Amino acid sequence: MTKAFTIAAVGVLRLFRDRSNIFFVFVLPLALVFLIGSVFGGGFTPTIGVSAPDGELAREVVSRLEETDGIGVRSYTARDELVRAVERGDVQAGVILPVDFDEALEGDGTVAVEFLARPDAAGPQLRTAVAAAIAEESALVRAARFGERRGLTEAFDVARRLQGEVSGVEVVTRAVGEALFPSSLGRFDLGASQQLVLFMFLTGLAGASALIETRQLGVIRRMMSTPTGVGTILLGEVLGRYGVVLVQGVYIVAFSLFAFGVDWGDPLGAVAILVVFGAVSTAFAVLMGATFRNAQQAGGLGVILGLGVAALGGSMVPLEIFSPTMRRVAHLTPHAWAYDAFAELVRRDGSLSDILGELGVLAAYALVAGTLAVWRLRVVTTWE
Amino acid sequence: MVGDPIVEVTGLRKRFGDVEAVRGIDFRVEVGETYGLLGPNGAGKTTTISIVAGLLRRDAGEVKVAGMPMDIDTAAPRALIGLVPQELAVYPDLTGRENLRFFGKLYGLSGASLRRRVEEVLEVIGLRDRADDRVDEYSGGMKRRLNIGIGLLHEPKLLILDEPTVGVDPQSRNAILESVEALSASGRGVLYTTHYMEEAERLCDRVGIIDEGRLVAEGTRRELIRLVGERDRVRLQGSGNLSGAADALGRLDGVGDVVAADRSLEVVTVDAARLLPELLAVATEAGMAVTQVEVSQPDLESVFLHLTGKALRD
Ligand SMILES: Nc1ncnc2c1ncn2[C@@H]1O[C@H](COP(=O)(O)OP(=O)(O)O)[C@@H](O)[C@H]1O
Numbered sequence: 001m002t003k004a005f006t007i008a009a010v011g012v013l014r015l016f017r018d019r020s021n022i023f024f025v026f027v028l029p030l031a032l033v034f035l036i037g038s039v040f041g042g043g044f045t046p047t048i049g050v051s052a053p054d055g056e057l058a059r060e061v062v063s064r065l066e067e068t069d070g071i072g073v074r075s076y077t078a079r080d081e082l083v084r085a086v087e088r089g090d091v092q093a094g095v096i097l098p099v100d101f102d103e104a105l106e107g108d109g110t111v112a113v114e115f116l117a118r119p120d121a122a123g124p125q126l127r128t129a130v131a132a133a134i135a136e137e138s139a140l141v142r143a144a145r146f147g148e149r150r151g152l153t154e155a156f157d158v159a160r161r162l163q164g165e166v167s168g169v170e171v172v173t174r175a176v177g178e179a180l181f182p183s184s185l186g187r188f189d190l191g192a193s194q195q196l197v198l199f200m201f202l203t204g205l206a207g208a209s210a211l212i213e214t215r216q217l218g219v220i221r222r223m224m225s226t227p228t229g230v231g232t233i234l235l236g237e238v239l240g241r242y243g244v245v246l247v248q249g250v251y252i253v254a255f256s257l258f259a260f261g262v263d264w265g266d267p268l269g270a271v272a273i274l275v276v277f278g279a280v281s282t283a284f285a286v287l288m289g290a291t292f293r294n295a296q297q298a299g300g301l302g303v304i305l306g307l308g309v310a311a312l313g314g315s316m317v318p319l320e321i322f323s324p325t326m327r328r329v330a331h332l333t334p335h336a337w338a339y340d341a342f343a344e345l346v347r348r349d350g351s352l353s354d355i356l357g358e359l360g361v362l363a364a365y366a367l368v369a370g371t372l373a374v375w376r377l378r379v380v381t382t383w384e
Numbered sequence: 385m386v387g388d389p390i391v392e393v394t395g396l397r398k399r400f401g402d403v404e405a406v407r408g409i410d411f412r413v414e415v416g417e418t419y420g421l422l423g424p425n426g427a428g429k430t431t432t433i434s435i436v437a438g439l440l441r442r443d444a445g446e447v448k449v450a451g452m453p454m455d456i457d458t459a460a461p462r463a464l465i466g467l468v469p470q471e472l473a474v475y476p477d478l479t480g481r482e483n484l485r486f487f488g489k490l491y492g493l494s495g496a497s498l499r500r501r502v503e504e505v506l507e508v509i510g511l512r513d514r515a516d517d518r519v520d521e522y523s524g525g526m527k528r529r530l531n532i533g534i535g536l537l538h539e540p541k542l543l544i545l546d547e548p549t550v551g552v553d554p555q556s557r558n559a560i561l562e563s564v565e566a567l568s569a570s571g572r573g574v575l576y577t578t579h580y581m582e583e584a585e586r587l588c589d590r591v592g593i594i595d596e597g598r599l600v601a602e603g604t605r606r607e608l609i610r611l612v613g614e615r616d617r618v619r620l621q622g623s624g625n626l627s628g629a630a631d632a633l634g635r636l637d638g639v640g641d642v643v644a645a646d647r648s649l650e651v652v653t654v655d656a657a658r659l660l661p662e663l664l665a666v667a668t669e670a671g672m673a674v675t676q677v678e679v680s681q682p683d684l685e686s687v688f689l690h691l692t693g694k695a696l697r698d
């Protein structure tokens with residue numbers, strides 16, 4: 001067993017010796033997480049569509065919204081038009097102030113403000129911004145009303161107290177359109193798990209050519225001339241590939257967590273996916289490494305296969321965008337199951353117990369490919 | 385046990401598809417002996433030692449290492465063997481020291497003894513200065529020396545070297561031969577394959593001549609040469625009574641034909657080294673003034689030619 005780790009350690013050490021490997025394994029994945037996060041997640045200002053009556057208080061609310069940082073405001077005259085705009089995604093949310101907004105606020109009655117949001121966008125944040133603007137406005141109004149009776153100083157105190165909890169105004173949220181991603185999804189979160197899966201698999205397959213090279217170097221044969229069992233040697237080679245994949249996986253998760261604040265969900269669940277998906281990548285790598293004779297060929301094929309399977313499995317384009325048929329096809333790839341597992345953890349706040357199904361499928365992949373791989377490897381190493 | 389062979393091979397056979405690579409080979413290597421397998425490319429040398437080292441399944445026959453049966457899945461005898469494969473089997477992207485440490489661990493060394501052996505081997509193979517350079521920066525000869533060094537780490541009772549000098553510059557080659565001589569002097573058994581006749585002659589106590597999967601002859605160099613009836617030739621040049629000297633020499637034990645030519649005699653003898661003083665004395669006594677002596681001994685090349693009808697190398 002110690003010898004298996006000795007062999008595995010050399011596999012990992014050799015990876016670090018190659019500068020281009022360091023780039024592909026450690027630099028590129030994070031660069032892509034960052035790039036994709038910046039392009040698709042950031043640098044984008046949500047716009048709120050507002051349909052407001054022609055009253056003074058309503059106009060005040062609109063201008064308060066306009067003053068809010070990070071939000072754009074677009075006015076709509078017709079309510080229907082605004083609803084359609086939210087549905088189409090022209091604006092990320094809509095606020096409809098009732099025609100009697102001013103009167104209701106000045107009176108003692110309750111006023112209902114309608115809030116429309118696509119559940120995928122930064123809905124709740126926008127809702128908070130809207131609620132804050134209205135609360136401020138109504139609080140001032142109420143305070144002023146109060147002040148008419150009690151005097152100014154006291155009125156300001158009350159106003160401040162009221163800013164958080166305004167009674168009388170109820171913001172009613174309605175979901176419009178189909179939810180794609182929850183609002184809590186950070187700008188890097190989606191890209192990160194996709195890149196993680198893509199690169200772990202790609203790095204795994206790159207291990208195939210390392211394995212072929214080791215075979216061709218005659219080093220495996222030489223190991224067999226030492227008092228080291230064939231099983232130990234094979235285990236060592238497999239662990240070496242696995243070690244490389246795991247090192248990369250843990251690194252991507254840890255670095256993206258601390259540097260970009262990527263949310264990986266339940267840590268136990270995330271670790272479980274890393275461990276099992278790493279095993280899948282390793283199994284496929286060893287299978288390839290034991291099947292092909294030419295390291296360059298295997299390397300080239302590995303890249304094509306690694307990227308192709310990743311694209312099919314939702315690591316480039318989110319699975320949610322796939323047609324139902326394509327989604328079924330996608331689930332032939334281990335990537336799609338890992339994607340689903342991360343989606344459960346990150347977007348739906350799932351825990352380890354919620355992804356047991358996905359983990360089971362991945363484990364089955366690892367088991368089947370791994371068994372084939374070890375059998376092939378045994379054949380080629382003892383007969384060459 | 386004294387006198388127990390370190391390797392004993394009997395009736396070894398191995399076939400690759402249609403190719404009968406080894407067709408019934410028997411030999412033994414005694415403790416402390418250097419045994420050479422001499423034969424051309426494709427003779428079956430690598431196949432034979434791969435089976436001896438337990439790397440290849442055999443079709444028939446028996447292999448014993450220090451009395452233990454050796455098989456593809458037996459581990460114990462492997463600790464006694466240091467195999468130096470024909471092809472370089474080292475990690476080019478690791479340093480020499482890292483390679484040695486890695487294989488040392490697989491041979492079961494660890495801690496202080498591993499460190500000590502790595503340093504000792506680096507010294508023996510003359511790579512101390514370059515120990516921490518990557519192997520792919522080494523010259524061909526340095527790589528070969530490292531390849532050999534790995535086989536020495538665990539101080540094996542039997543060192544198996546498969547054509548260790550192929551593709552090596554003359555200087556490195558000499559260094560390799562010298563270290564093999566030193567190793568066999570240290571009481572280790574050495575099984576050495578080569579297609580260079582000079583190497584077999586220089587290094588090996590006994591030589592097995594292998595061709596097309598068979599051992600066609602075996603013995604010490606002298607035995608082999610005698611086996612094929614080849615004789616040493618001694619050419620005496622000089623003046624004086626050449627015909628008298630020829631008659632006198634011809635009557636000596638161990639001397640065959642004596643051919644007289646103008647100003648020289650050619651004497652065919654079984655053992656020139658032993659008889660030379662006597663030859664000179666007899667010729668001088670018979671009235672010949674010997675001015676120059678030339679001894680030509682037949683080599684394993686001519687033995688091989690005689691036995692197989694072909695040259696070792698083409
Ligand atoms: N793995 C193999 N598959 C098929 N033929 C082989 C294999 N290894 C060796 N041979 C054949 O067996 C014969 C002996 O080869 P080998 O033992 O390598 O000879 P040598 O080492 O004396 O040059 C050759 O004809 C060679 O082509």
Ligand SMILES: [Mg+2]
Nearest residue numbers: 429430470547
């Ligand atoms: Mg050979």
